[in-house]
Amino acid sequence: MSSMNNAIFSVARYGTRLGTRSEGEQARGDLLAMLDTLPAKGCLIISLDGVDVLSGSFADEAVGKALQLLVGRAYGDRTMILRSPTLELTEDLADKLDQRKLAMLCVVGDAWSVIGRVAAPLRETLARVIERETVVVKDLADTLGIPANTCHNRIRRLVELRLIREEATGASAPQTQYRFRAIRCLED
């Protein structure tokens, strides 16, 4: 565990060359069990440190299916991110997430990227949220130079994909107000 809210799931515990769906299924069981133990807004860091080969089949079974459940809100507001020694190692996983129309934040060293299916405007919006850490739609729309409705739609999609968090601000008139926060669990 890296902090109370976060946990690290080391994929290398299953070996350095990970290839079959049956191995991935076993890993997914352990991964979801660990996700279940996290607090309501906890973040699971899936670490590929020590992994040499990650096939699409293993990656899809272990991570793709788990992310599908997460996006389906089976695990509340919890989130997952990927930590990898190289982006190349995540290529097959990225393809599987693309097939599932999902996406995931991936941290390589100090740099982040997003793997899977995310349209360019969403990537741009996500980059601004990560840069600012916390945003409200109106300010973000001004920064991006787009209508507030467009910005709101982008933000909602990023929340649905579990790439950013939504938080109520406390101000409620006339409706509940929200701000949106980057997932920064690696720095916690």
Next chain:
Amino acid sequence: MALGLVIETAEEIVDAVVERGVDRLDLRSVPFIDPYALLLLSLALRERQTAGRCPLTVLWPETLAVRRWMTAMRFFDDLRERGPAREPLRSPSSALQPIVEIGDEAGVGRIVEGFERRLNDRYPLGPPARRRLVGVMFELFQNVPQHANATGELPSSYGVAAMQDYAESLVLAIADNGIGLGRSLALRSDPSPMDDEAAMRAAVLDGLSRFADPGRGHELQKIVGTVRSWEGTIVVRSGRALLYQSDREGDLYRVPPFPGVQIALRIPRRVFGIDEVAPEPETVFNEFDE
């Protein structure tokens, strides 16, 4: 047969043994056999035996180097009884990766590790091409336990893999005698009638799988793309359809019917940063000639 039996000519075997049902297969003049042709020959002989047709006499290649190579590849063991886990004989000039039987999915990781180890012993390969090749092996090998008998209609299915290096390329072959792509895709919840050519297009070119899960499928499609990006050659055979894709040309061909799925990849060695020229198999075994 006087031709070398390789990816491009291996259909001669199916045509003679299965389609025409010859009673004598004359391989005496065959100067060269690659792993794909070797696996196809092995499966064709099995198929002939299983079908209970007239006995087949095989006249083996007269070139000693070819017979030595077939022995080193454990081909003749295959005609008798092969255990799944025997460590193959190794020497610097022997077969790179003899025929290995692919059993259940739990054993796939060990088989891939063996292939990689033998390849690495001969050529310390650098990533990322090595990683990609290992990933390709994982996908192709696990297809055998996952799909070859997906309908459960066969008493058992049989899958094998082998690999050999040549002066300019590596050849990896995987073959099974299972239900084939068409029967597998017929298990979809929304099956549409497909002949073998349509099934080949759907599975290999369009990435279709028998599963509704969106994470399944696309692996063969991706492997074809990878081999093309390496300027290599790939052949996928299922039923009456054969897809051939080289760096220069590609097409779908109608071939004699044969059970299962057979795949071969011919990958240029330079992809792996192997620059030195290896001896061709015709000369590799001269030191053993009697």
